[in-house]
Amino acid sequence: MKSKAVVERAAPSYPQTYLKVLLALSLTHLTNDMLQSVVSASYPVIRDNLALTFGQIGLIAFVYQVCASVFQPVFGVLFDKKPRTWYLTLAIISTATGLVILAVAHSIFAVILAVAFVGLGSSITHPEASRLTHYASGGRHGLAQSIFQVGGNFGSAIGPLLAALIIAPYGQEYMLVFAAIAVFSILTKRPISKWNRRRITDMQSKTVSKTVIHRVRLRKKQIYYSLGILLILIFSKYVYTASLSNYYTFYLIEKFDVTTQHSQLFLFAYLFASALGTFIGGPVGDRFGRKYVIWFSILGTAPFSLMMPYANLFWTCVLSIIIGFVLSSAFSAILVYAQELLPTKVGLISGLFFGLAFGIAGIAAAVLGYVADHQGIEAIYRFCAYMPLLGFVAIFLPNIKPQRIKKG
Incomplete structure (x- = not known):
């Protein structure tokens, strides 16, 4: 019988946690995700201005998510091999270009071009900023990723609020x-x-x-098996979150007859709760293990997601806040778990998992838009409510805690 192999990975030693750098990276993530979510939250305004269908909104969301996902692993490999200091600046220039185009867009083709630029900006930002977060962590990877993810989640929460205050009342041109x-x-x-x-x-x-030396006491096959389980968990999380981030405002408007501005405030409450919950997962994962955070975060969402399609407006808001809080720590825990499996390929892992998250969300957005056009907006919430149940597969993840051993 074969004994377990010890998979060893050499990685640079950075014993110091650079808090100032981590906070700056978190602010970068906040700005990026705020601008991305402003675009998503403005879909109702764009739909009204251009008389678009839900299917066309789904197509726009799909193009954005694809541009924000397909290139991320490629950029991640590039950033690992050829590190440069100007990658994050290039990302923000791409995003700004997309926002300018969107401000003056008068056709669906111009909107698609605009969201492609915005998506490419995100495709550069996530793998590079996440990679730098890993190196600035001083070994406290869970804490560092939580700080980084909190910035992104707060940015995602602020975006719809700003869209409600600026874009909804004054118009699409205020994207400038x-x-x-x-x-x-x-x-x-x-x-x-x-x-x-x-x-x-x-x-x-x-x-x-x-x-x-990072030692992960797993065979290579077990590492690939674990990565496969993580991909299932990414799928379950991001199909469900795609329904909320892209169609929650439409759901509230159609089912409860709220205004666009009020629906964006409800979306802000959900995203703000997600931001608050993000910071918990990292330190808990550092202390007790990523597996338990992942398991609780995704599977623990299921009771609330199953109740939400049948709740009134008040309880829909309450349940969405609970869902956002519980589900929010899953991605940072999954990402750190994967980085610990392959610690010399941090850029690749960051790009791959961010890319898959965005890609799955993009495909889900397009499919859900088609379903909403043909079966109604409420149908997608009845279907997606079951997605968190896939969180049970986290039980098959091995318990790992890589050893950091000094040699010489």
Whole structure:
């Protein structure tokens, strides 16, 4: 009988946690996801302006999600092999370009072009910023990813609120305000660029010791098996969240006859709860293990998701807040778990998992838009309510805690 192999991965040793850099990366994530969610939250306004169907909205969401996903693993590999300090600046320029086009778009083709640029900006930001977060963590990967993800979740929460306050009452052309915010945010990248420039110089001069060995006591087949389970969990989470992030406002408008602005405030409440819940998962995962956080976060959502399609307006809001809070820590725990399986390929893993998350969400958005056109908006919530039940597969994940061993 074969004994378990010890899979060893050498990785650079960065014992210090660079809190200032982590906060700057979190702010970068906040800005990126705020601008992305402004676009999603503005779909009702765009639909009214251009007289679009739900299917066309689904197509727009699909193009955005594909551009924000397909290139992420490619960029992740590039960033691992050829690190540069200007990648995050390039990302924000792409996003700002898309927002300018969207402000003046008068056809679905212009909207699709605009969201493609916005999606590419996100496709660069996520793998690069997540990769730098890993290196700035000082080994406290769960805490670092939680700080990073909190920024993104707060940005996603603020976006619909700003859309309700600016885009809904004043019009699509006010996307120019957010393009200006994107350009201004380049200034917030300075602490990251300064630290990253020093890190790259140290790596090239080999002044950073590569003496830390991450030991994962699993066979290679078990590592690939574990990655497969993580992909199932990503699928369940992002099919369900696609229904909320893209169609929650439409659901509230159609079922409860609320205004567009009120529906965006409900979406803000859900996303704000997600931001609050994000920070819990990282430190808990560092202390007790990622597996338990993943299991509780996804499967624990199921009772509330199953009740929500049959609730009144008040309880729909309450249940969505609980769902956002419970489900929010899943992705950072999944990402860190995967990074610990393959610690020398952080950019690839970050790009792959962010890319899959966006890609699954994009495909789900298109399919759900088609379902909404033919069976009604409520049908997608009755169907998607069962997605969190797939969280039970987390029980098959091995319990791992990579050992960090100094040699020499």
